[in-house]
Amino acid sequence: MIFYKSEEEIALIKEGAVILGKAHAEVCKNIKAGVTTKFLDSIAYEFICDHGGQPSFKGYNGFPATLCISLNDAVVHGIPNDQVLKDGDLVSVDCGVYYQGLHSDSAYSYSVGTPSVEVKKLLEVTKKSLELAIKEAKQGNRIGDISYAVQSYVEKHNMSVVRELCGHGLGKDLHESPEVPNFGRKGSGPKLLSGLVIAIEPMVNFGKKEVYLDKDDHWTFRTKDKKPSAHFEHTIVIRKDNAEVLTTFEYIEEVLNKNG
Numbered sequence: 001m002i003f004y005k006s007e008e009e010i011a012l013i014k015e016g017a018v019i020l021g022k023a024h025a026e027v028c029k030n031i032k033a034g035v036t037t038k039f040l041d042s043i044a045y046e047f048i049c050d051h052g053g054q055p056s057f058k059g060y061n062g063f064p065a066t067l068c069i070s071l072n073d074a075v076v077h078g079i080p081n082d083q084v085l086k087d088g089d090l091v092s093v094d095c096g097v098y099y100q101g102l103h104s105d106s107a108y109s110y111s112v113g114t115p116s117v118e119v120k121k122l123l124e125v126t127k128k129s130l131e132l133a134i135k136e137a138k139q140g141n142r143i144g145d146i147s148y149a150v151q152s153y154v155e156k157h158n159m160s161v162v163r164e165l166c167g168h169g170l171g172k173d174l175h176e177s178p179e180v181p182n183f184g185r186k187g188s189g190p191k192l193l194s195g196l197v198i199a200i201e202p203m204v205n206f207g208k209k210e211v212y213l214d215k216d217d218h219w220t221f222r223t224k225d226k227k228p229s230a231h232f233e234h235t236i237v238i239r240k241d242n243a244e245v246l247t248t249f250e251y252i253e254e255v256l257n258k259n260g
């Protein structure tokens, strides 16, 4: 069952997404060598609570934190802990905000200090695949058009998309129908209609597509070949001629640009 959103609901998701974007920016300011992922989590938690939101992930299926922080070979769902960031790490930060009864969800990936050539390329390709996917997210297209946009761009660059995890509808629940895979055929899957709110979230592996679930924490997905993985995500709403992006990277990118 797909729940289409009213303009009032969309406006509230967008308001919540401002809190989310600013929470990401506060985390971004603190991503540097020597900082623990737990510390980053506490920053996001306080920021969201101080601004009238609630962390969407904390308590979701028992997840213990505000952020998913996934380092290097971790794809997604990493649990913040006492691990210390070091130069060259790839850090994927995923966060959700529950505000006035509705969720927004977005993710951004960073390198700590100067990235390796591999990581730099991976970050660029993953982010660009999200942008291309968003261009396909308009009324009349299908979910498969989004999926194909991600997969074809990523594979053209000899990287791979994760099959086991995907984007999703969201609203009153963090995960609603439909699923939004990062691989698929053009013209396949459910039709996109105005008012559909979805999270598009390419998870891109520098090496092979295979992943496994970490046996110690039962949450973190990791690449089998130990190569790095990146993750970018926006929450968008389908409109007639285009997608309207509800979450924002604006605040994150202000911080990144200031830091050069």
Ligand code: MG
Binding pocket: 094, 095, 096, 105, 106, 107, 201, 233
């Ligand atoms: Mg997310």
Ligand code: MG
Binding pocket: 105, 167, 168, 199, 201, 233
């Ligand atoms: Mg998501």
